[in-house]
Amino acid sequence: MYDPLVNAHPGVGAPHSPSYWVDTAGTAPEDDGPVNGAMDVEVAIIGAGYTGLSCALHLAREHGIRAVVLEANQVAWGCSGRNGSFARISGGRVPLAELIKRYGPSTAKAYFDEMTAGLNTVRGLIADGQIDCDAQPDGVFKVASHATHVEGLKREVGLYNDVLKYGAKFVEADNVKAVHNGAEAFGALYMPDGFSMHPLKLAWGIHRQARAAGAKVHTRSPVTEWHSGNGSHRLVTPGGVVTARRVVVATNGYTSPALNKATAGRVLPVHSQIIVTRPLTAEEKRQSLVGSECMFDTRNLLSYYRRLPDDRIMFGGRSAITGRDAENPQHRQNLHDAMCRKFPALAGIEVDYNWGGWVAVSENSLPFICKVPGLDNVFSAGGYAGSGVSFSVQAGKRLAQMAAGEAQPTAIDFLHQVPKRFPFQPFLRIGQRLAYAWYRFKDAQ
Ligand SMILES: Cc1cc2nc3c(=O)[nH]c(=O)nc-3n(C[C@H](O)[C@H](O)[C@H](O)COP(=O)(O)OP(=O)(O)OC[C@H]3O[C@@H](n4cnc5c(N)ncnc54)[C@H](O)[C@@H]3O)c2cc1C
Structure with missing residues (x-):
């Protein structure tokens, strides 16, 4: 590669x-x-x-x-x-609390507004160009993958509400199950804006x-x-x-x-890799990703995932360090293992696609x-x-x-x-x- x-x-x-x-x-x-x-x-x-x-x-x-x-x-x-495939209010990888500390609340708000403008620019191009890119309904969940991450997520919701005046909310674990029915979901930060599509x-x-x-x-x-x-x-x-x-x-x-x-x-x-499973059965769907929203977790080496329109699961995360190692089957296995830890009902499910690419970190x-x-x-x-x-x-x-x-x-x-x-x-x-x-x-x- x-x-x-x-x-x-x-x-x-x-x-x-x-x-x-x-x-x-x-x-x-x-x-x-x-x-x-x-x-x-x-x-x-x-x-x-x-x-x-x-x-x-x-x-x-x-x-x-x-x-x-x-x-x-x-x-x-x-x-x-x-x-x-997630078009979100996002850019870079600095936690919100750190952004506010580094640059102050008004610059953090201005940056949040610019990221929001970015999402709206994408929406505008899709509408103007009548781009048929399978855009899904809005909704983004940042899922607490560990019980100890819940308090941090609640504090983050507070910063969104109080500093950025944005309507993020905390969703309790029992309610997360309605969209994310598996393990490693102790609550979630929900953002109403952001959608997935065909990139x-x-x-x-x-x-x-x-x-x-x-x-x-x-x-x-x-x-x-x-x-x-x-x-x-x-x-x-x-x-x-x-x-x-x-x-x-x-x-x-x-x-x-x-x-x-x-x-x-x-x-x-930095290499990021994605696997896509075969389409789920109706029962597998009920036991895993019930919702089709954008999801990612709270790990440092985070996983991102969604259910695709044809009921496959797309699951991604960090993988190889070098291009020479990118094809190593171990990386695909690591993603499969991470997916099945979240959704035990998918144990052993076949993977039909596997690829990766280079994201840029400044x-x-x-x-x-x-x-x-x-x-x-x-x-x-x-x-x-x-x-x-x-x-x-x-x-x-x-x-x-x-x-x-x-x-x-x-x-x-x-x-x-x-x-x-x-x-x-x-x-x-x-x-x-x-x-x-x-x-x-x-x-x-
Ligand atoms: C696996 C993966 C998952 C991701 N998931 C998400 C996500 O869900 N949500 C999100 O917001 N972001 C995601 N990203 C990041 C997002 O895709 C990128 O930030 C975005 O696409 C960057 O676009 P770009 O045009 O800047 O760069 P790119 O799309 O990478 O384009 C750069 C282009 O430059 C060309 N090029 C390089 N050198 C030369 C040269 N010398 N001469 C001519 N051409 C050259 C390359 O061929 C390439 O086509 C993901 C990235 C990867 C790899």
Whole structure:
């Protein structure tokens, strides 16, 4: 599997990783094929995931700029075509109490409002583009997987209510059973906003809208070299060189340090993996995920799960550290074990699909939407830490504002700061192994 810390770029036209989403998405929409010869453009966007596609769409629609998107493989080949499908009020992985402590209540509220705006941007694109992406009814449960987590969840509900003025509520364990009928559910924090859908269909829908608005999306076009000077950037792809005045880097967890020294080491690619079971029988459904809402638990190495429209269970969580180890069957078994601990009625159930991808974690565990230092007119967003479906779409919209000339499109300063580079880069993965061991120990308490 492509490993951003090992390989120079993600490939040239590699097919989508086999997944439930690929098998159920239908036919891929047209794109503009590989770059063919020299091109001179105002804005080039590297990466055709939600960030890049949303940026291209908003540049065309709201700023009259017809950008060119360069994608190594296929539209939404990265996280955007293979994620866990939850569009929530989320972005990054900083607990709410910590966010309030770090930045104060009013900045935390402004950030919450921006995340909410992200969810509404996704809803708006689905409605405007009539994207048929199997969107499910709203509702998100954060389930206490241990009795000792209940008090913390109740305090979190209090912060949502009092500081953010948001109507989250605590659901007692007996009532959680109505949607989550199994073990490891000692109560839950419920958020009324947030829904699941078909992530690849969503990406293709945004792609269609971006092209209809005038953007070009060139697949099979990895940027293999980048030369800057005289107010422009020369992006070398196998099919030709693209010269651009402004560049948007939307490669997120799939960013190789070889792309450009200025963007290297700003995110840590962390592997997340998903299994999908065969469809449940009516009795298995009654004994497991009765509801179809988005669910995740309170562990440090958390699991996320939902029942799909055809009654399969999708269950995901952290897995391998390196690309070389990603195919190790032990990771799939670990997810199966974790699912069956929650839902003993599913013991031994067959798994029909299994895949993974690279989420991007920044040094402060929060997203960034910034100007890249040391390069003229280069902008980047990422670091959503596995919670980026709606926030990447919003970040793409904000990046479009920046590429169109706006210095800082929100009042949330931390969002626009350049992410620090991870220290001791050669040892990153050793640190990650130690952190995982510590989290596993804590999660077992
Ligand atoms: C298994 C998994 C489950 C997840 N579940 C959820 C979830 O339920 N909810 C949620 O909110 N978030 C989830 N996420 C995270 C979410 O999917 C991402 O935050 C979001 O899709 C990021 O979009 P993006 O456009 O920034 O990056 P990506 O979609 O990863 O796109 C980056 C693109 O850049 C391209 N690229 C890289 N280098 C080059 C180059 N040199 N030249 C050209 N192209 C290049 C790649 O090929 C790739 O297509 C999950 C992620 C994974 C992997």
